[in-house]
Amino acid sequence: MIRTEHLSKVYRMGKIEVPALRDVNVEIEEGEFLAIVGSSGSGKSTLLNMLGCLDKPTSGAVFIDDVNSASLSENELAEIRREKIGFIFQQFNLIHSLNALENVSLPMFFAGVSSEGRMKRAAELLVKVGLRERTYHKPSELSGGQQQRVAIARALSNNPAIIIGDEPTGNVDSETGNAIMSLLEGLNRCEGRTVIIVTHDTEIAAHAPRVIRMKDGRLLEE
Amino acid sequence: MKDVFLLAYRDIKERKARTSLTLLGIAVGIAAIVSLLSVGYGMEQAVTGELTEMADTIHVYGRGAEELGGFSDRDVKDLQRISGIKDISAVTYETAEVEYRKKKMPIEVVAGDTKEFWSIYEGVGLKEGRWLRENDYGGCVIGHHVANECFDDDLHVGDKLEINGDKFVVQGVLEKGSMLISGDTDIFVTLRASKDILRTDDTKLILVRIYDVDEAEVIADEIEETIDDNHGLDDFTSATTMGSVIEQIGGIFGIIRGVLVGIAAIALIVASIGIMNTMLMSVMERTHEVGIMKAIGAKNRNVLSLFLLESGMVSMVGGVSGCALGAAGAYLISIGISAQFGMDLPAIVKPDVLLGGIVVAVLVGVLSGLYPARKASKMSPVEAVRYE
Numbered sequence: 096m097i098r099t100e101h102l103s104k105v106y107r108m109g110k111i112e113v114p115a116l117r118d119v120n121v122e123i124e125e126g127e128f129l130a131i132v133g134s135s136g137s138g139k140s141t142l143l144n145m146l147g148c149l150d151k152p153t154s155g156a157v158f159i160d161d162v163n164s165a166s167l168s169e170n171e172l173a174e175i176r177r178e179k180i181g182f183i184f185q186q187f188n189l190i191h192s193l194n195a196l197e198n199v200s201l202p203m204f205f206a207g208v209s210s211e212g213r214m215k216r217a218a219e220l221l222v223k224v225g226l227r228e229r230t231y232h233k234p235s236e237l238s239g240g241q242q243q244r245v246a247i248a249r250a251l252s253n254n255p256a257i258i259i260g261d262e263p264t265g266n267v268d269s270e271t272g273n274a275i276m277s278l279l280e281g282l283n284r285c286e287g288r289t290v291i292i293v294t295h296d297t298e299i300a301a302h303a304p305r306v307i308r309m310k311d312g313r314l315l316e317e
Numbered sequence: 318m319k320d321v322f323l324l325a326y327r328d329i330k331e332r333k334a335r336t337s338l339t340l341l342g343i344a345v346g347i348a349a350i351v352s353l354l355s356v357g358y359g360m361e362q363a364v365t366g367e368l369t370e371m372a373d374t375i376h377v378y379g380r381g382a383e384e385l386g387g388f389s390d391r392d393v394k395d396l397q398r399i400s401g402i403k404d405i406s407a408v409t410y411e412t413a414e415v416e417y418r419k420k421k422m423p424i425e426v427v428a429g430d431t432k433e434f435w436s437i438y439e440g441v442g443l444k445e446g447r448w449l450r451e452n453d454y455g456g457c458v459i460g461h462h463v464a465n466e467c468f469d470d471d472l473h474v475g476d477k478l479e480i481n482g483d484k485f486v487v488q489g490v491l492e493k494g495s496m497l498i499s500g501d502t503d504i505f506v507t508l509r510a511s512k513d514i515l516r517t518d519d520t521k522l523i524l525v526r527i528y529d530v531d532e533a534e535v536i537a538d539e540i541e542e543t544i545d546d547n548h549g550l551d552d553f554t555s556a557t558t559m560g561s562v563i564e565q566i567g568g569i570f571g572i573i574r575g576v577l578v579g580i581a582a583i584a585l586i587v588a589s590i591g592i593m594n595t596m597l598m599s600v601m602e603r604t605h606e607v608g609i610m611k612a613i614g615a616k617n618r619n620v621l622s623l624f625l626l627e628s629g630m631v632s633m634v635g636g637v638s639g640c641a642l643g644a645a646g647a648y649l650i651s652i653g654i655s656a657q658f659g660m661d662l663p664a665i666v667k668p669d670v671l672l673g674g675i676v677v678a679v680l681v682g683v684l685s686g687l688y689p690a691r692k693a694s695k696m697s698p699v700e701a702v703r704y705e
Contacts, residue, residue, distance in 0.1 A: 149698050174616070176613065184612075193324070204620050
């Protein structure tokens, strides 16, 4: 499903080159639940961005359904993000001027789904994440946990096969964090979606059947 | 499509103060263009409208009349042979000493073949009394200024005054004249009376009225030829048609309009820089938001159209309010000038000027929004989403 080959990423900070990923080879099967752990600066977020087609590698390749992401144009990458991948961020990253329903429907809007279709599905997804009462609330009127639920609903809106979470519980208390993890586990187990999360919290990582560790841009033992 | 509008509208609403200022910039630019153009058109119409009423009149001036003497009786007679001419009035004028209640003033006395001659002043109208008749030897009609300003007391119908020593009775008083045709500072007498009281009986001006306005140029050429032949000179006379005058005036107003629009365009350029600045700031501020949109699958053109729509909408509203402001401004200027200078200056707000104003506004908005929008659409999602 997702596979990397000799994946490397080098960031340039002025004249200095900072290697963020060094020769990473990983294979993730369809329906897997994977946690990537490591200290900050270990390259785990960079790897996640590569897997999620947010960023392009310096060398090596990422294959998504056997398509090399490096060979795709910006628009084609946007299409992959839109159709195959749902993102969840540590900062929730909702659009502040839009209410919960509109935030959830935004990826469908970019996918060209009709207005009625979007509203119907967005409302269903909000019910699914337990936010029926908060449909028309703006992000500023929601708690961190509620915002993250909206973000999860948004990630699901185009029914992607892969859910990618960058520290999805990093900005909520542990109880809410556990609830969010249960939600993600449900998406993995009951719906068969591939879930990949990055975390530095070993307790959160314990929810995942497969954990990979990173250090200095390299993959350590599994 | 509706939803993109909604999204853009939400973003605009989030930044009310800044958006209103940008909008104001556009509105002022457009208002300047609309009001200046409308007043310009009004001015043009005030001038040419009157001329158009006189389109069937050809003014024949003697070019060197002062040195060479005026037109001869033969000139006037010869003109009658030209076909297409309805009537001919010979006009003469000279400054004379006018006395009223012991006060003497030099005033221009004008005399013409009454009936046809008067028709020129029909547009001005009489405030009191009546026009002169051919046999009104001792009668005169006086201009507005002569009646009200020249002497210590106002003159009215029935008052007596002396022109170069001869007694005349006021038979009529003219209304205040317009920009072009005005007898404000003149006294009008019959041609017969003028021969006795003025030191000259030269015809200085011949007014020719024709049947068909379209033939004006041809007849004017014929008139010039006839009179020049009589005097054995190439350029003794010039016959001016209203058509050519209107054309000249139109040309002048074209230049004036160009200058006005040029000035207003500068205002608009300033406004467009304002939009670009606002949109650039907006893009900067929303880098993070653009990153989110791209991360969840927005293509470059989704982002581009969102930002373009936003600047387009702001400038469209600016354009519409600018048009309203400009139209109102034009009417205010018109009222102000009319009150201040006592002339009738209409404001002509043409629909195509309004439409043009809105189109220009949107164009300016979209063009100046293009660079910021492109900048937003080209952002790398991973960097943009990390930007706080």
